[in-house]
Amino acid sequence: MILNKIRRREFLLGGSALAAGMALPVLPALALSAQNAEAFVNQAINELGGIVNSGQSGAALQNTLKGFFRKYADVPTVARAVIGPPWRGMSSGQRNEYVAAFENYVTRKYAQQFGVLKGGQAQVTGSRDGGKAGVLVNAQFVRSSGSPVALSMQVSDQSGAPKVLDLQLQGVSLISTEREQVRALLAQSGNDVNALIAKLNG
Amino acid sequence: MRAFHAVILGAFLGIAACAPDNPQDPLEPFNRNMHALNKGLDKVILRPASRALDAVTNEEAQDSIANFADNLNEPANAANHLLQGDIDAAFKNASRFVLNSTLGAGGLADSAAYLGLMPNPTNFGQTLAKWGVAEGPYIELPVFGPNTARSTVGLAIDTLYDPFNYYLSAEELDYLTYIKVLKRINARAKYGNLFDMILYQSPDSYSATRLAYLQNQRATVEKVTEESESKTVELENFYDFE
Numbered sequence: 081m082i083l084n085k086i087r088r089r090e091f092l093l094g095g096s097a098l099a100a101g102m103a104l105p106v107l108p109a110l111a112l113s114a115q116n117a118e119a120f121v122n123q124a125i126n127e128l129g130g131i132v133n134s135g136q137s138g139a140a141l142q143n144t145l146k147g148f149f150r151k152y153a154d155v156p157t158v159a160r161a162v163i164g165p166p167w168r169g170m171s172s173g174q175r176n177e178y179v180a181a182f183e184n185y186v187t188r189k190y191a192q193q194f195g196v197l198k199g200g201q202a203q204v205t206g207s208r209d210g211g212k213a214g215v216l217v218n219a220q221f222v223r224s225s226g227s228p229v230a231l232s233m234q235v236s237d238q239s240g241a242p243k244v245l246d247l248q249l250q251g252v253s254l255i256s257t258e259r260e261q262v263r264a265l266l267a268q269s270g271n272d273v274n275a276l277i278a279k280l281n282g
Numbered sequence: 283m284r285a286f287h288a289v290i291l292g293a294f295l296g297i298a299a300c301a302p303d304n305p306q307d308p309l310e311p312f313n314r315n316m317h318a319l320n321k322g323l324d325k326v327i328l329r330p331a332s333r334a335l336d337a338v339t340n341e342e343a344q345d346s347i348a349n350f351a352d353n354l355n356e357p358a359n360a361a362n363h364l365l366q367g368d369i370d371a372a373f374k375n376a377s378r379f380v381l382n383s384t385l386g387a388g389g390l391a392d393s394a395a396y397l398g399l400m401p402n403p404t405n406f407g408q409t410l411a412k413w414g415v416a417e418g419p420y421i422e423l424p425v426f427g428p429n430t431a432r433s434t435v436g437l438a439i440d441t442l443y444d445p446f447n448y449y450l451s452a453e454e455l456d457y458l459t460y461i462k463v464l465k466r467i468n469a470r471a472k473y474g475n476l477f478d479m480i481l482y483q484s485p486d487s488y489s490a491t492r493l494a495y496l497q498n499q500r501a502t503v504e505k506v507t508e509e510s511e512s513k514t515v516e517l518e519n520f521y522d523f524e
Contacts, residue, residue, distance in 0.1 A: 251502065260493055
């Protein structure tokens with residue numbers, strides 16, 4: 081009887097340990113630390129500073145930015161957040177095409193704007209914790225003239241690795257801006273996603 | 283000055299005539315009319331003037347124009363920082379004014395920045411925010427462009443009570459107005475791509491202008507109210523997609 085009880089307890093303990101072990105990978109990853117988020121953004125803005133000051137322009141700059149975007153941002157999640165509810169009605173083929181078109185659109189559009197940061201020295205100035213949604217890391221580009229340009233990045237590791245989700249240039253968020261613009265483009269396309277994709281591809 | 287009052291008064295008369303539609307933007311019908319007007323003014327006056335300026339100046343010259351015009355704002359910046367209770371920032375504005383007006387060749391060069399005294403502009407709209415005055419509705423003013431009710435009051439007070447008003451003659455104040463106009467053309471030239479993108483490449487330039495203005499304005503105000511120094515921030519979780 082006693083032996084039986086012990087065995088049963090061992091079995092139960094073992095079983096719950098096994099269940100816990102199995103449950104572990106399903107648990108949400110621990111929130112990204114401010115330190116890790118800041119280090120990640122530091123690496124990103126240094127690379128961005130290098131791109132901005134490399135003197136590249138046009139298609140070459142757009143290509144480099146695309147590489148940068150893929151390396152540091154969670155592009156599909158950003159693209160999905162931008163288009164919003166229509167995402168649910170899209171086929172997987174359409175989703176892939178839309179994400180690629182969104183990438184073309186964003187890099188084409190912002191490649192023209194990076195002149196503002198030219199000659200600037202980038203530095204991380206601090207961060208604020210946004211809980212599960214991630215960490216907002218603040219950085220600035222100090223230029224030879226005028227007030228420093230503030231650049232903040234929202235970083236989260238919910239995808240498994242730290243990734244940038246949103247970017248705020250002087251407080252203006254890329255996702256909010258593109259939500260308005262892309263949704264207006266979709267409305268202008270008669271809510272036809274394929275027509276929107278063609279427009280985003282330029 | 284009288285023209286400025288007429289513009290503000292006209293704006294409010296126009297506002298009174300429209301019915302609220304969007305609770306986030308109760309003055310939207312009026313604002314959209316003003317936006318069309320401002321876009322027209324940009325097309326026929328501001329953009330051509332900025333391109334003309336761009337043709338005869340290089341980046342350094344445009345920086346000098348911006349420095350010169352910004353330097354003339356430093357007394358008002360210092361006064362507003364005092365009203366916000368930020369004596370340290372006020373002292374820095376005053377020091378920048380003295381240094382740049384002398385070492386910086388009358389303000390053409392930002393010598394103070396080289397000494398670590400970075401620009402830190404502010405205005406009475408931000409002072410009102412610091413005092414707890416709410417932002418109020420978004421207003422696109424004719425000529426003056428995007429504002430909130432609070433920043434419109436701030437703009438009027440800053441214009442009426444600029445410290446220079448007490449020290450300069452009427453003729454000198456006219457020059458100050460010309461410099462402000464030049465500053466506007468210069469900024470349109472310096473950030474030409476950004477203005478063109480918002481005004482001419484957006485599917486809805488009105489909403490693009492409103493969003494960019496309001497988000498930028500709120501980020502600036504957060505710095506003044508020190509909300510930006512909080513350790514936490516509310517962020518949207520982009521992985522929550524219903």
